[in-house]
Every structure is written in structure tokens, then in C-alpha cells.
Amino acid sequence: MTGAPARAPAVSQPSVEGLFPAGVAADVGSWPGRPLQVRRSVGEAMAERTAEHAAGRAAAARALQAAGASDLYVGRSADGAPIWPEAFVGSISHGAGHVVAVAASRRLVAALGVDVERAGSLTPDLWEGVLCIDEVHAIESFVDASGLEAAQVATVAFSAKEAAIKCLSAVGVEAGFLDVVVRHYRETGSWIASCAGVKVRGRALTTPAAVFAGAWV
Numbered sequence: 001m002t003g004a005p006a007r008a009p010a011v012s013q014p015s016v017e018g019l020f021p022a023g024v025a026a027d028v029g030s031w032p033g034r035p036l037q038v039r040r041s042v043g044e045a046m047a048e049r050t051a052e053h054a055a056g057r058a059a060a061a062r063a064l065q066a067a068g069a070s071d072l073y074v075g076r077s078a079d080g081a082p083i084w085p086e087a088f089v090g091s092i093s094h095g096a097g098h099v100v101a102v103a104a105s106r107r108l109v110a111a112l113g114v115d116v117e118r119a120g121s122l123t124p125d126l127w128e129g130v131l132c133i134d135e136v137h138a139i140e141s142f143v144d145a146s147g148l149e150a151a152q153v154a155t156v157a158f159s160a161k162e163a164a165i166k167c168l169s170a171v172g173v174e175a176g177f178l179d180v181v182v183r184h185y186r187e188t189g190s191w192i193a194s195c196a197g198v199k200v201r202g203r204a205l206t207t208p209a210a211v212f213a214g215a216w217v
Contacts, residue, residue, distance in 0.1 A: 003065070003072075016100060016114070019203040019214030024104040024112065025066035027059040031099035052099075056092040057082075059101035064088060067103040081169070091166050096210035113166030113215035115159045119206060120151040122158040130158055130177045142186065155211050156204050157182050163215035164193035164200040171217055173198050 017026045031052065053076075060082065061072040067088060074090070075083035084090045089112050090103035096118040104112060127136060131154065139153045146153075160182045168175050175195045184191040184204070193200040193215070202215035 014098075014205060014207055014210070014212065016102070016205060016212050016214060019114075019205055019212060020102060020104070020112070020216060021109065023067075023108045024102055024214075024216070025063045026100065026102045026114075027062040027066070029055065029059055029099050030097060031055055031094050052094055055099045056094060056101060059099050060084075060090055060092055060103065063090060063101040063103040067105060069103065089170060091163070091170075093162075098210060100212065102214065109216045111167045111170035111217045113163035113168075113170070113200070113202075113213075115162035115166070115213045117155055117159045117162070117211045119209055119211055120149060120155055122154040123151045124154070127154060130161070132178055132181055135182060138184070152206075156206065156213070157184060159211045159213035160184065160191050160193060160202055160204060160215070163202055163213040164195070167200050167215040167217050168195055168198060171198065 014028060016028055017024065057074050060074045064072045064085065069085055069088050071085040077083055082090065082092055087106055088103055089106055089109060090101060091112045091114040092101045093115045095116040098116050100114050100116050102112050102114045122130065135157055139150060139157065142153055143150045161177050161180050164180050165175055173196050180193050180195045182191055182193045190203045198217065200215050200217055202213055205212040
């Protein structure tokens with residue numbers, strides 16, 4: 001593959017490169033995917049999934065090109081996970097009207113994770129099975145001090161977990177939400193997650209419509 005697919009100009013796309021160490025390339029585009037309940041048929045849902053896959057791989061190719069890769073092809077494993085060129089690592093996410101991809105040389109980081117969620121989407125009725133008790137207490141304390149809505153704060157923790165789980169999987173650690181504990185340093189937007197002795201570092205970015213989380217090992 002000699003060149004990355006061109007991306008149509010996007011209006012006011014957030015910059016997520018600041019979530020990662022220097023040298024990590026990012027591509028953010030629009031993805032107006034529809035909720036499953038508004039798809040009218042199985043065929044329509046399959047077409048949507050195919051388009052989503054293509055948008056993610058196109059964003060990944062652009063991120064790889066920006067990171068200095070010559071091989072821009074991102075394959076797909078049996079479970080649907082991206083297979084990156086041998087000398088590079090990366091991650092892809094879709095959500096809140098965006099498709100995001102990041103990539104970097106393996107000489108820089110061992111693994112990357114990126115996630116995007118609709119702001120405020122993790123409402124308290126969804127916390128069980130996602131947040132551990134220490135995280136719930138930290139969120140409640142921050143909500144009391146800041147006046148922010150609980151769902152806004154919890155969604156940042158959720159997005160961080162999603163990014164961390166992708167990172168961990170890339171280094172051979174399979175983890176669920178309750179296996180990963182996030183400690184969020186809100187003054188700087190940074191956070192640390194740990195699981196099975198592996199420490200994942202990350203940062204979060206919030207906009208009125210979306211939460212973005214970036215992670216690396």
C-alpha cells in the first residue's frame with residue numbers, strides 16, 4: 001500500500017495527539033454510525049459494520065503514514081482485533097460521531113490504546129460490573145467537590161478502562177473491567193491503571209459531546 005486513503009475535511013475535530021507521548025500519530029474523523037435499534041434489517045446492520053471497519057482501517061493507515069510506516073495495511077485477527085505492521089503498534093476506536101486511530105513505532109512504546117465515548121454515557125445504573133468500589137467512592141467524592149454530574153465523571157473512568165484493556169491485551173494480558181483499577185489525576189488529565197503487575201499510563205480529554213482516552217505501555 002503506497003498511500004493512506006484521503007479523509008474528507010472534518011469540522012472541529014478534537015486533537016488527541018496530546019493524549020500520548022511525542023511520536024505517537026493520531027487520526028480523527030467523523031463516523032456518524034447509527035444505533036443498532038434504528039437499523040431496519042440484518043443486511044443494513046452488516047453494511048454499517050463493514051463501513052465502520054473500513055473507516056477505522058482508513059484512519060489507521062493515515063496514522064501509520066504519519067508515524068513513518070511504509071506498510072500501511074492493518075489486518076484482522078480471528079476475533080476481529082487489528083493486526084498492525086510488525087514494527088508498529090496502534091489502536092482504533094469508534095464512538096460519539098468519531099473514528100479515531102493512533103499508531104507509533106515499537107521502539108517508542110510497547111502498546112497503545114485509544115477509546116472514544118459519548119459524554120455522560122455511563123450513568124449510575126451501568127456502574128455495576130464496570131467500576132470497582134474504590135473507583136465509585138473516588139467518583140462520588142469528586143462529584144461532591146466539583147458539582148459535575150456523576151455520569152460525566154464515570155464516563156472518563158470507563159473510557160480510560162477501555163483504552164487500558166486494549167493496551168493490556170496487546171502485551172498479552174487479558175483483563176475485564178473489574179480487573180483494571182484506574183486512578184485519575186484530574187488536575188492534569190492524566191491517569192494510571194494497573195493489572196497483573198502491568199502499569200498502563202494514560203490521559204483523557206473531554207469535550208461537550210465526547211470523552212477521549214489514550215493509553216500506552
